[in-house]
Amino acid sequence: MARILDGKQIASELKENIALEIAKLKEQSIVPGLAVVLVGEDPASKVYVGHKEKACQALGIHSEVIRLAETITTQELLVQIKQLNQRSDIHGILVQLPLPQQLDEQRIIESVSPDKDVDGFHPINVGLLSLGRKTFVPCTPRGIMEMLKFSAIDVAGKHAVIIGRSNIVGKPLAALLLAQNATVTVCHSHTVNLAQVTKEADILIAAVGKGRFVTENMVKQGAIIIDVGINREGKKLVGDVDFDEVEQVASAITPVPGGVGPLTIMMLMANTIEAAKRRALCNKAK
Known part of the structure; x- marks a missing residue:
């Protein structure tokens, strides 16, 4: 049975650190x-x-x-x-x-x-990210990297496959994984033999926007699965991964809900604090 990567628990612990940062800022008014x-x-x-x-x-x-x-x-x-x-x-x-x-x-x-772009979508911040420079990182990719770090999953040398090439998740996440020395493949609607590619992944990230898209036959035994998708099936929320199937072969997997989502929110808070710190430094320099 796969280890569950609990985003709520990780977000709760990150929240404590963020609260301390906010307290320090408030001491400076x-x-x-x-x-x-x-x-x-x-x-x-x-x-x-x-x-x-x-x-x-x-x-x-x-x-x-x-x-x-x-x-x-x-x-x-x-x-x-x-x-x-x-x-x-x-x-x-x-x-x-x-x-x-x-x-x-x-x-x-x-x-x-760009100094207030806490989503990390402005072309200047996108360019800085691609160069490996310090910048605002889009919240969901940053949350995924925090989850991997918190869970003691070292991506260096591993083959990470991302399904989805959006500007919001796929592309920035690829840059972040490359910066941590992963070998990265980005798949999309024109990828040939998708299941063959995904089955080579040590870390598989699904960000395609289709409910239960990733099935057991697309996953290598022991792979780590990060499910970014949130899809509604009636009154139920499901991810891009067929959780019940894939849990049987994965070594670790994120649930939906309660996986990546809570970390996305926390990273927005973290980016906002970073923006406030930058403004304070600029004001001191004047």
């Missing part, structure tokens, strides 16, 4: 501030934003949710972000994705100040 921009009424987005609000409240991070109408224009949204960029009490800005179709998503992402 610095209260980390996070603004989340939520456009429209997408149910999943509203749930995610609610989780982020609760985490901020629990840790003592100043949190604001800017709720905007589904019909907002790109220009109107850019004005809102510009105002947040100029506020000294807001250290991190997160634009909740996906955005309504009429909006220019890339232009909006690029409008967030």
